[in-house]
Structures are given as structure tokens and as C-alpha cells.
Amino acid sequence: xxxxxxxxxxxxxxxxxxxxxxxxxxxxxxxxxxxxxxxxxxxxxxxxxxxxxxxxxxxxxxxxxxxxxxxxxxxxxxxxxxxxxxxxxxxxxxxxxxxxxxxxxxxxxxxxxxxxxxxxxxxxxxxxxxxxxxxxxxxxxxxxxxxxxxxxxxxxxxxxxxxxxxxxxxxxxxxxxxxxxxxxxxxxxxxxxxxxxxxxxxxxxxxxxxxxxxxxxxxxxxxxxxxxxxxxxxxxxxxxxxxxxxxxxxxxxxxxxxxxxxxxxxxxxxxxxxxxxxxxxxxxxxxxxxxxxxxxxxxxxxxxxxxxxxxxxxxxxxxxxxxxxxxxxxxxxxxxxxxxxxxxxxxxxxxxxxxxxxxxxxxxxxxxxxxxxxxxxxxxxxxxxxxxxxxxxxxxxxxxxxxxxxxxxxxxxxxxxxxxxxxxxxxxxxxxxxxxxxxxxxxxxxxxxxxxxxxxxxxxxxxxxxxxxxxxxxxxxxxxxxxxxxxxxxxxxxxxxxxxxxxxxxxxxxxxxxxxxxxxxxxxxxxxxxxxxxxxxxxxxxxxxxxxxxxxxxxxxxxxxxxxxxxxxxxxxxxxxxxxxxxxxxxxxxxxxxxxxxxxxxxxxxxxxxxxxxxxxxxxxxxxxxxxxxxxxxxxxxxxxxxxxxxxxxxxxxxxxxxxxxxxxxxxxxxxxxxxxxxxxxxxxxxxxxxxxxxxxxxxxxxxxxxxxxxxxxxx
Numbered sequence: 001x002x003x004x005x006x007x008x009x010x011x012x013x014x015x016x017x018x019x020x021x022x023x024x025x026x027x028x029x030x031x032x033x034x035x036x037x038x039x040x041x042x043x044x045x046x047x048x049x050x051x052x053x054x055x056x057x058x059x060x061x062x063x064x065x066x067x068x069x070x071x072x073x074x075x076x077x078x079x080x081x082x083x084x085x086x087x088x089x090x091x092x093x094x095x096x097x098x099x100x101x102x103x104x105x106x107x108x109x110x111x112x113x114x115x116x117x118x119x120x121x122x123x124x125x126x127x128x129x130x131x132x133x134x135x136x137x138x139x140x141x142x143x144x145x146x147x148x149x150x151x152x153x154x155x156x157x158x159x160x161x162x163x164x165x166x167x168x169x170x171x172x173x174x175x176x177x178x179x180x181x182x183x184x185x186x187x188x189x190x191x192x193x194x195x196x197x198x199x200x201x202x203x204x205x206x207x208x209x210x211x212x213x214x215x216x217x218x219x220x221x222x223x224x225x226x227x228x229x230x231x232x233x234x235x236x237x238x239x240x241x242x243x244x245x246x247x248x249x250x251x252x253x254x255x256x257x258x259x260x261x262x263x264x265x266x267x268x269x270x271x272x273x274x275x276x277x278x279x280x281x282x283x284x285x286x287x288x289x290x291x292x293x294x295x296x297x298x299x300x301x302x303x304x305x306x307x308x309x310x311x312x313x314x315x316x317x318x319x320x321x322x323x324x325x326x327x328x329x330x331x332x333x334x335x336x337x338x339x340x341x342x343x344x345x346x347x348x349x350x351x352x353x354x355x356x357x358x359x360x361x362x363x364x365x366x367x368x369x370x371x372x373x374x375x376x377x378x379x380x381x382x383x384x385x386x387x388x389x390x391x392x393x394x395x396x397x398x399x400x401x402x403x404x405x406x407x408x409x410x411x412x413x414x415x416x417x418x419x420x421x422x423x424x425x426x427x428x429x430x431x432x433x434x435x436x437x438x439x440x441x442x443x444x445x446x447x448x449x450x451x452x453x454x455x456x457x458x459x460x461x462x463x464x465x466x467x468x469x470x471x472x473x474x475x476x477x478x479x480x481x482x483x484x485x486x487x488x489x490x491x492x493x494x495x496x497x498x499x500x501x502x503x504x505x506x507x508x509x510x511x512x513x514x515x516x517x518x519x520x521x522x523x524x525x526x527x528x529x530x531x532x533x534x535x536x537x538x539x540x541x542x543x544x545x546x547x548x549x550x551x552x553x554x555x556x557x558x559x560x561x562x563x564x565x566x567x568x569x570x571x572x573x574x575x576x577x578x579x580x581x582x583x584x585x586x587x588x589x590x591x592x593x594x595x596x597x598x599x600x601x602x603x604x605x606x607x608x609x610x611x612x613x614x615x616x617x618x619x620x621x622x623x624x625x626x627x628x629x630x631x632x633x634x635x636x637x638x639x640x641x642x643x644x645x646x647x648x649x650x651x652x653x654x655x656x657x658x659x660x661x662x663x664x665x666x667x668x669x670x671x672x673x674x675x676x677x678x679x680x681x682x683x684x685x686x687x688x689x690x691x692x693x694x695x696x697x698x699x700x701x702x703x704x705x706x707x708x709x710x711x712x713x714x715x716x
Contacts, residue, residue, distance in 0.1 A: 030498040102169040127160070187210055322379060416447055499536070
């Protein structure tokens, strides 16, 4: 099968769609550009599908590169038969290729290798073929004595080493044993004697035994971490019948051969010394890869939701980065994110300056007309919330919000933060980040390595390269889906625009600083290093508000401006026509000229024409505007305020395999277990939901939540 056919069967689309996508990728086009502006060519494959095509092509080409290397290596050894070439050519995975290559792969010095050097390969061949011979075994083996082989027993042992390696290296033996092990073997764990596990994190795995095909991803990740920390000892127990049946069906002992017992002994040795340890590693690796992929997908889903949270526009924000001994850092930013003021208060231990802290905050609110206070959710967060709640009771026009501060410290010490605020203390920079996260979560969070944003599951234990690749793809996808204001975007945000990257992003900002605001998208062509290809890929995702060309504020690509102008003219409109007056005229045009006919008249594909019409009516629409806005609070709850059966609104902070952690306004997030959710419910970070308090464990700081059924849900 061709790459296109293989990937098309995975995605359940037409091979022609995949082939066109591969061609576009090979021509240097980016995933966002292809999915948005080449819909006619791809048959409207979406961003996720195009990204899968891109990743699968890399994987399949990697397999083919490895295939070529293996063929060349075996051919160089003079051992490449037509049958082996056919098998290698037909192999459809890296594992299958490596199984076939195993007998020919250069190895470290093995017992079989030493036996071959002693001239014992012919004797091993007799054992493998189960040759018939009336002579006694010792008489046959004596023929292979030499300066390196002193007696017949040594000859037989060496020959068995060669046979054991041949059995273990057999591709079918490995494939079948691995296949059965992945279905029927068991993973066992026990606590390492004397290992420290003070918080008993791994207690449920001290005496663990579970079938591999029933293990959950979080269990695999927990077992791996426990082993890495030296608390757990892990083993894979493969049933004897699952390897013996396979080995004996391929290497069958003949009771009429004097070598029958030697073959059986070699099979036992092959299994225990070579095959089973190797298959155990394969099983562990496959389980880990599966768990890693699951964890990475969870992280990516949560990150996408976090980056897609709606911005709180037109707010002057006072950001608080809470702390005890070092104080709580303050930063005020205006609605554009510009820093207005900074400070530090000490409301908690050891200074306990509660009144002075309230006075300082009140003064800042009055002087800068602060409308929103944001509080980082780390150390001293809830203690600081009490202070803010007391303050806002007397200032009804000011509300507060707890924000996820993950990564704020990473940002504050980064080169980007130093360049942005060279004269600010590191801790104050963190408060600025916390303030801006409410104004525009996406613009602020792109400044931080996605791995430092804590919305994942065991994110530090998974394949870091795969994690970075996935998360970078999420950031790129969200940034380009939202679009970027070319005249206000930071270099960090511009970096993720299709076709740009860090170097060009910095150059664009430098050009803007030197020449003033961009007046049109076409002016981008004047930026040094931004050639025709980069302009083609990026221009549609840039927005220019109130520029020379009204279409520059939309997601319509400059290459489609002639089409957009023709459509406007056909509807009796111009780019200057107010947006709220366009829809009736365009609807009337479509009544007179149906979409398919209009597409033919303006020489445009139907999918692209649909996008153009949508943008003419809602230019530069921010998809985040349709999401739920965060809960703004004016008072604080304590654990003591909670009671079972109490109903509250909460914000989903993290989604994991077993449920969701929900911020209900107290220090500890509550757990909404998946068993409490209606069947088919899919939650994402930032969702606002109604929950009920089911259980409160004050000593352990745990809150169990239930789902509050809405009237519209009925009895389903």
C-alpha cells in the first residue's frame, strides 16, 4: 500500500485527500495553512487530520529508511535471500523489521558467537535439523574437537548456545510470543524491601498483579514512576504455554534423532536466558508507549481548553502572586496589558500586616480604577483570597478571580521576561503574568514552555520529545485558529503563527518598533527575511484592526481578496460597508444565486467561499468568545462553610482518567469522579459546571463532588 492508502485507511478518508495533503506538506506548507486555505485540495480535512497525516508520513518514511538500512546491512553480509528480502519488504512496522533483522544484527560478543569461532556451527546445524544418526551423541560431537574445544560435552554446550540464539532470534517466535504476552501475561509489582515511601503513594501497588491487556494508563505510569523512584520492583510473568507452544511448533524435536534432547535443552535455555527477558522488555516498552500516548493526549486536550479560555476584555487588573515570608507581590496592568504599578504586601506570617495590606490594595484600586483582582493559585493562595474577599465586600465594582499560576515562575526568570521587564524583580514579573492571564490567557501562556503548565497526567514521566511535539502542535493550532493582532502581539505569540518561527517573530516586532504599526498585511513583505512563502503561510492568520484595507481584519487570505471583493460587489456592498449591514445583502445574494453557482461565477471552491462569506459577516471572529467566561467572585468560602448536599458552581481545573478536579472556591479542589458524570459527558478545562458536595474529609483535605442534574437532562 502507498503512504496515502495506508493513512487514508487509518483516517477513513479517500486516498486522494491524503495524497494531496502529503504533496502540500512536501512543498513546505504548514498544517494550519493547509487545513484553513487548501480545503478544496484536501477535501476539507481538518487541522487534526492534517496533523495526523504529517506525523504518519514521518513515521512511515522512518520505517522505509530503516528498511533500506537493514537490507543494505544483510546484503553486505552476503546473507540476503529472495525470501528474506520479500519478508523485509512486506514488514509494516518497526518491530516487525527488527524481528527479521535480529539474526543478522551486529551484536556484542555472545556465547553463540564464541561457539561459532570455535567451529561449532555445523554441530548446531545438526541439532536444528534434528539429523538422524545411529552413532552415540558423544561420538558425533567428538568430530568437532579442536584446540579450542577440549571434550565432546563442551562441543555440545557450545552448539546449544548457537541453537538457543537461533531460536530466540527467529522472527516468528518473537512475533507470536510477543503477541500472546501482550494479551495474556501479567504485570506484577512488589515493594522493594526497605524502600522509603513515607506518604504511601504507591501503597496500592505493594502487592500488585494485573493482566497486561487490562491495565489502565495511569496504573502503568504509576508503576513506572514507582520503579524509577526505587519503591517498586516490577516483573512481567509470561505463561509457559505462550512461549513453549510457539517454539516447539517451529523447532520440533524428533524422538528418532540423537539430538532431540539437545534441542529441548536449547529451547529452555533460549526462553529463560534470551527470549523471555527480551519479550518482557518489549511488553514494558509497548505498555509505556501506550500509556505515554494516552497521557500526552490528556495533556494536549487540557492545554487546548486552557489556551482557548475566553479573554476578559476591558479590565484593569491587579495581579497578586501570593507568598508568606517573602510577601505577596502586586502588579497592576491596564486593559492592553501595559504595566502601571507594582508593590509588595505582607498580610501573612511572619509580619501579619493585614490592615496595611488592605490599605495598599485599596489605594492601588482607587488610583488605577482596578476592576478585577487575580490571585495565583499556589502557596498562600486561599489565605490571600480571604484578604481580597474582605476588601471587595466594600468595593462592589471590583471582583476577583483565582487563576492557574503554573509556569509563572518559569516565565518570570526567562530571557523573554528579562527583555520585557529588565528592571523588574523576578517575583514581580510573576505577578504581571498572573494579572495578564485573565485578560488574554492565550497571549500570556504562549510565553511559557507548555510542559510547565500543570494540566497533565504524569507529564514528567512520559516521552518528553513526543510530549513537546504534541503540545507545540496544540499551541500552533489554537494560535492560528484564534488569529493574531499583528500590531499588539508579542514575539512569543507571533512565533506560533504558521510560517513564522522565533527568528522572524523577533524581526517583525523590531520592524514594528522602528516603523510604527503595520497599516496593511502587504507591509509584512517589507520585513527582512520574510519571503513569499512565509507571507503566504502566515498572512491569513494575522489581523490588522482599522488598517488601510478592511479585509485585513478578517481571516480571509490576501490571495482571496479579489473573490471577496467580487462577492461584495455582487451583493451591492463594499469593504467600507458596516459589518452589521452586510448579512441581509449577502443572504439576498445567496437566494438569487445559490452557493454552488456563485462559487462557479467567482471561480472559487465551495468550502473557501463559505469561509469568505462567514468572515464578511463576522470578520476576525474570535472563537474563544463563545466559551463560558470565568466565575468572578466577591467572597470566599472555607472548608467549614461546606456541607453535604450543598450545590455550587465550579470551574474545571484539570481533567484526568478518573474524573475532573473542580475549583469550588475553597482551598482544595473537589474531585468529580467519572462515576458521578452522566454517560457520555466530556469535560474540558475551564468549563463551568453545577456540582453537589457528596463527601467532605477535612483531615485529608478531600472533597467528593456529584453532578447536579439540570431539568433539561430529564431522567437520562
